[in-house]
Amino acid sequence: MERFASLLDALGRTSQRNAKLGLIGAYLAATPDPCRGWAMAALTGELRLAAVRPQLVRKLIEARMDPTLFRLSYDYVGDLAETVALLWPDSGPGAAAPSLSEAVARLQSLSRAEAPAVLAGMLGTLDVSGRFALVKLATGALRVGVSARLARVALAEAFGLDVGEVEEVWHGLSPPYLPLFRWAEGRGPRPDAAGQPVFRPFMLAHPLEDPGRIALADHLVEWKWDGIRVMAVVSGGERRLYSRDGNDISEAFPDLLPALAQDMVLDGELLVRAPGGGVGSFHQLQQRLNRRTVSQALLEAAPAFIRAYDLLFEGQTDLRALPLAERRHRLERMVAGLAPGRIDLSPRLEAADASRLDALRRAPPDPGIEGLMLKRLDSPYVAGRVTGLWWKWKKDPLTADCVLMYAQRGHGRRSSFYSDFTFGAWADGTLLPVGKAYFGFTDAELAWLDRWVRAHTIARFGPVREVEKRLVLEIAFDSVAPSGRHKSGLAMRFPRIARIRADKPAEEADTVAAIAALAQAGR
Amino acid sequence: MDAVPGWLEVTRAGLRLRQADVWLDPARPVPRAIITHGHADHARGGHGEVWATPETLAIMAARYGPQPGAHALVPGATADLGGVGVSLHPAGHVLGSAQVRLEGPDGTVVVVSGDYKRAPDPTCAPFEPVPCDIFVTEATFALPVFRHPDAREEVLRALAALRVQPERCLLVGAYALGKAQRVLALLAAVGWARPVFLHGALLRLTALYRELGISLPETRAVADVPREALAGEVVLAPPSALADRWSRRLPGGGQGPILAMASGWMRVRARARQRGVELPLVISDHADWDELTATIRELGPREVWVTHGREDALLHWCALERVPARALHLVGRDDEDD
Ligand SMILES: [Zn+2]
Numbered sequence: 001m002e003r004f005a006s007l008l009d010a011l012g013r014t015s016q017r018n019a020k021l022g023l024i025g026a027y028l029a030a031t032p033d034p035c036r037g038w039a040m041a042a043l044t045g046e047l048r049l050a051a052v053r054p055q056l057v058r059k060l061i062e063a064r065m066d067p068t069l070f071r072l073s074y075d076y077v078g079d080l081a082e083t084v085a086l087l088w089p090d091s092g093p094g095a096a097a098p099s100l101s102e103a104v105a106r107l108q109s110l111s112r113a114e115a116p117a118v119l120a121g122m123l124g125t126l127d128v129s130g131r132f133a134l135v136k137l138a139t140g141a142l143r144v145g146v147s148a149r150l151a152r153v154a155l156a157e158a159f160g161l162d163v164g165e166v167e168e169v170w171h172g173l174s175p176p177y178l179p180l181f182r183w184a185e186g187r188g189p190r191p192d193a194a195g196q197p198v199f200r201p202f203m204l205a206h207p208l209e210d211p212g213r214i215a216l217a218d219h220l221v222e223w224k225w226d227g228i229r230v231m232a233v234v235s236g237g238e239r240r241l242y243s244r245d246g247n248d249i250s251e252a253f254p255d256l257l258p259a260l261a262q263d264m265v266l267d268g269e270l271l272v273r274a275p276g277g278g279v280g281s282f283h284q285l286q287q288r289l290n291r292r293t294v295s296q297a298l299l300e301a302a303p304a305f306i307r308a309y310d311l312l313f314e315g316q317t318d319l320r321a322l323p324l325a326e327r328r329h330r331l332e333r334m335v336a337g338l339a340p341g342r343i344d345l346s347p348r349l350e351a352a353d354a355s356r357l358d359a360l361r362r363a364p365p366d367p368g369i370e371g372l373m374l375k376r377l378d379s380p381y382v383a384g385r386v387t388g389l390w391w392k393w394k395k396d397p398l399t400a401d402c403v404l405m406y407a408q409r410g411h412g413r414r415s416s417f418y419s420d421f422t423f424g425a426w427a428d429g430t431l432l433p434v435g436k437a438y439f440g441f442t443d444a445e446l447a448w449l450d451r452w453v454r455a456h457t458i459a460r461f462g463p464v465r466e467v468e469k470r471l472v473l474e475i476a477f478d479s480v481a482p483s484g485r486h487k488s489g490l491a492m493r494f495p496r497i498a499r500i501r502a503d504k505p506a507e508e509a510d511t512v513a514a515i516a517a518l519a520q521a522g523r
Numbered sequence: 524m525d526a527v528p529g530w531l532e533v534t535r536a537g538l539r540l541r542q543a544d545v546w547l548d549p550a551r552p553v554p555r556a557i558i559t560h561g562h563a564d565h566a567r568g569g570h571g572e573v574w575a576t577p578e579t580l581a582i583m584a585a586r587y588g589p590q591p592g593a594h595a596l597v598p599g600a601t602a603d604l605g606g607v608g609v610s611l612h613p614a615g616h617v618l619g620s621a622q623v624r625l626e627g628p629d630g631t632v633v634v635v636s637g638d639y640k641r642a643p644d645p646t647c648a649p650f651e652p653v654p655c656d657i658f659v660t661e662a663t664f665a666l667p668v669f670r671h672p673d674a675r676e677e678v679l680r681a682l683a684a685l686r687v688q689p690e691r692c693l694l695v696g697a698y699a700l701g702k703a704q705r706v707l708a709l710l711a712a713v714g715w716a717r718p719v720f721l722h723g724a725l726l727r728l729t730a731l732y733r734e735l736g737i738s739l740p741e742t743r744a745v746a747d748v749p750r751e752a753l754a755g756e757v758v759l760a761p762p763s764a765l766a767d768r769w770s771r772r773l774p775g776g777g778q779g780p781i782l783a784m785a786s787g788w789m790r791v792r793a794r795a796r797q798r799g800v801e802l803p804l805v806i807s808d809h810a811d812w813d814e815l816t817a818t819i820r821e822l823g824p825r826e827v828w829v830t831h832g833r834e835d836a837l838l839h840w841c842a843l844e845r846v847p848a849r850a851l852h853l854v855g856r857d858d859e860d861d
Binding site: 065072 | 666667668670778790791792793795796797800801802803833835836839840843
């Protein structure tokens, strides 16, 4: 527990991505199984414990000290786990502190009735950091600014593995991931995900900066649809839909799943159908996300479908090493045999030269189009953002994906909501604030953002809350100019929240340099 | 709780001896002042006559220039100011820091602690418990979450971090008066045998501590050595320097120096994060919750007045202990430096 506790301490103190990677990597290399596996489970949000309610923790401490002094302390510190960790009476040497895996085992087997005594017993054996880590684990919210993806990148780097391979293997395993560590240390074979409906990492595109230099004949050109990128995975009849960050979102789309009628791994855009038959708005699509149960009315009002881009597996055959042209051929063949209302092809576009391409980009035939994709016909399907293979060219270049950093209460009608949002972009692995937005969202989105802010606060400074750096906001703005006022050196004019991208990992948000390039383009 | 003796005036601007018109630690220039210690929120420049310990007067002279109206009052000696017997007693906070014992013509004894601590500190005289009727206490860290650990352990932790990353330097943010010199003494006490490198803003007061007889380890000015020679070394700087360009030029093996900060506030994560501190060192020159409450219990005053800080919790504790207490809500006190 001590090692895990100091890892959490250190992670909480740095905002630099590289520093976090180094800390997690060093921890994984130095910590034995099964503790490191449980730590990975905790960091990636896959540790599911019979939740100890925060209320229970509060009762435990109030039984040990004056409740008013507790309340004043909690008001000041602002975090329950930290307050309790600081206030819990230090015990002298006595029972040995549990290891992380022992603590997890005890918490997993806990009944409601046993919880108070077991938790108190463990708290009594730990120091401040250990108590903090234990309460965070037990109440199920670490909030140390580490995404699941970052934790896996750290693991890959620590053991010299390819992160795409780790991603792929990961989704077939469960904590404490013993086969994964055996493989990572060269003590065992690569865990095999074949035959399981596991997530396969996406191939991503770079922004196109110089359209004139692209040899169009070597590329497949298609629309960039404005939905949610999904991986549809079917294996042995088991059907799953995964979003960009590897989250299983199948439950929210019961209408779509039956259409996935053969074993495959298919990359596509999840969209909803508008009443007239065209592509529904992103907002309608968003209403279907994050739901455990979907009402019949919603299923009928906004039926979901996939516009297919690529085929990674046909049956159990891995196609990823094949050139795109060949995969596209097989994709067309496969989609032809599936329910057309639920799965269709993203059409191929023809453009003779860069200026026609630009004309297409500027005037797409459907509002549900975000821009163009250009993909080399000979490109294999490789995880991540590989330079020189796939390009995206957005319709409106003046948007940027930023990460929410701080939120402040609004004024007037909105004074009970967190409605002023400061967001940042990446620079050398650190987020730097690039602007502040007060509008662009609907009342329903505001309520959602407010709840998100309250549930992901890591610090409070007066009316301002600092939040976990994991929510991506697509920011639209009129222009951007160099500025000495911000640490990022940029100032956006009229920024507003174009949409909430809860499906997007924070690491994939834009860089300050990319936004600065827009300033240079100076449109 | 209206037991303010007639010879003493209590307002939000501070405490004043009525007869002699002498203020205690006034926030604005006044004709006559008693100063508990040299920190800027207690000792301001521009007063007429000043009563303080010789060390505090020397610190004030170093900060504000010559003090023509200075009256040195050695601890234990008594001055009569308009019928009130005034004596100073060590507070253990920083060099020269004193509590002020006031004995009125009615025999009531009021002790104003100023800032104080009970933890050992080789750079100043230890706190002396002075029996009194009314104890005027600070409350900077008056919440039970504030428990300052053994300061030597904190310094050892910092040195351990440096030892495993010798390509970086350890940059410790420490307030220029008191904290910086205490950290120097602690480094020596745990066996750090290298010279310690100082930011320019710490040189004068550190030299003054030595002139006043405090033994400190060898120090050098950062400005006098090539930056790259500082890898693996300990550098002290005022807290404000941690975030500026100055600190980025120190060796860090690509990651910048190990940013540490010596302060009681470092006990709380959000405060450390606010400062961008990688290595929070809980080293405080103020009494923590246990010291504050133990001191009140030890002195057993008839009444407690709380000057500044988190008074709610201390007042509540006094109520639980059935000690009459009130908050003075003094203005102009700044608790951010410790
Ligand atoms: Zn002070």
